[in-house]
Amino acid sequence: MKTIAVIIAIIIAFSLTLYPSAYAEPSVEIIMEKTTYSYCEKLFYTINVSEITGNPAIIHIRDETGKGSSAIPIPITDLQNPVPSRVAFEKEIFPLGKYFIDVEYEGVQTTAEFELVDSNKPCIPELIKPIMANWLSGNISDGFLIDAFQKYVDSQIIDIPFEINETNVYDITIPEWVKNVGYWWIEGVISDDDFGQAVNYLIEKNIIKNTSQAENEL
Secondary structure (H helix, E strand, C coil): CHHHHHHHHHHHHHHHHHCHHHCCCCCEEEEECCCEEECCCCCEEEEEECCCCCCCEEEEEEECCCCECCCEEECCCCCEEEEECCCCCCCCCCCCEEEEEEEEECCEEEEEEEEEECCCCCCCCCCHHHHHHHHHCCCCCHHHHHHHHHHHCCCCCCCCCCCCCCCCHHHEECCHHHHHHHHHHHCCCCCHHHHHHHHHHHHHCCCCEEHHHHHHHC
């Protein structure tokens, strides 16, 4: 009996060396693109796993006070899974300080952290994107788009040199070809700064103009 027990123990030990992954607990790791972000930037990190099981990873993002997001399932389709954020950090939504990313995958948990700092760099708020999309689709007029720029976009980025009101909002004209620039920005092909510079240049060159103001000047 003793000999049989020894043989069985040897077989089990040998099997474990041949098939370690069958008994090893899956591992999960968070690789941060960087550990310091500022307003206008988008969070980016990668979830690395040791095996693909078909189940998602569950993430929570929380601040120093413990306030955080609801559970977010992230599909795990590869050993390395990039997780880019669709929206940038905004002052109105995200307070400065440390944040933590908690990831759980197949019962294994890990945490990474990053810090949000203020670089004093203005950016175009996310709420402008649906307004831009409506303008590109022809659902709102040129004047309402420029009015949104004046109300919600920092003048350091887009400076509207004339007041928009109920009387002149329909007198603002933007050439149709300028929509290409709007598409590039909304798709992320050009940055907020590039888009702002383009709009400011078009206003300066009177390509985007207030026709009622031009008539008054005549």
